[in-house]
Amino acid sequence: MESGYDFEDPKCGDNANVCWPTIAPSSLELYSAASQALSGWSDSWLIPSLKRGTVYRVPTDATAEAQVTELFKTTNRYRDVAVNPDGRTFYVITDRQGATGSVDGGATSELENRGSVLEFTAK
Numbered sequence: 308m309e310s311g312y313d314f315e316d317p318k319c320g321d322n323a324n325v326c327w328p329t330i331a332p333s334s335l336e337l338y339s340a341a342s343q344a345l346s347g348w349s350d351s352w353l354i355p356s357l358k359r360g361t362v363y364r365v366p367t368d369a370t371a372e373a374q375v376t377e378l379f380k381t382t383n384r385y386r387d388v389a390v391n392p393d394g395r396t397f398y399v400i401t402d403r404q405g406a407t408g409s410v411d412g413g414a415t416s417e418l419e420n421r422g423s424v425l426e427f428t429a430k
Contacts, residue, residue: 318413322406325414331357334387338364344394345429353378355385355399359408362388362399379427382410382419399425 319326336353354363360383364376384402391398403422409415 320414322414322416325358325406325408330354330359330361330363332363333357333385336388336390337367338390338394353388353390353397355388357384357386357402357405357407360385360410362397378429379425380410381425382407382415382417383423383425384418395429397427397429399427401425 332354334355336355338348338351338353340348340350348364350367352363352365352367354365355361356363360381362378362385364378366374379397379399383399384405384407385399386402387400389398390396401418401420401423404416404418406414406416407418
C-alpha cells in the first residue's frame with residue numbers, strides 16, 4: 308500500500324476531503340447480464356460515487372486485478388443508479404447540493420444537475 312498521501316491537495320481548497328483517495332459510494336445496484344443487452348458486460352456491481360460524479364462497474368467475480376470501468380462522468384454527486392429493463396438505459400439520481408470532484412480536477416460545490424434524474428444509454 309502506498310503511504311505518504313497528501314490529504315491537503317491545494318486544488319481542493321476548503322473541500323480537501325473531496326480529494327481524499329476514496330470514491331464515497333452511495334449505493335449498490337446489480338447489473339445482471341442475463342438479458343445480454345450489453346456485449347461483454349458480465350454480472351456487475353454498479354456503484355455511484357458522491358465524490359467523483361461517476362458510476363463504477365465492477366464484475367461480481369472481481370479479483371484484486373479486476374478491471375473497474377468508469378461510466379457516466381459529470382460534475383455531480385451521484386446518489387443512486389437504476390437500470391431500465393432494456394439493460395441499456397441507466398438512470399442516475401443526483402444530490403441537490405454538496406461538494407464533489409470536478410471533471411477538470413479539484414473540488415467544487417457547483418453541481419451541473421442539482422436534484423435531477425439523469426438518463427444515460429450504453430451501447
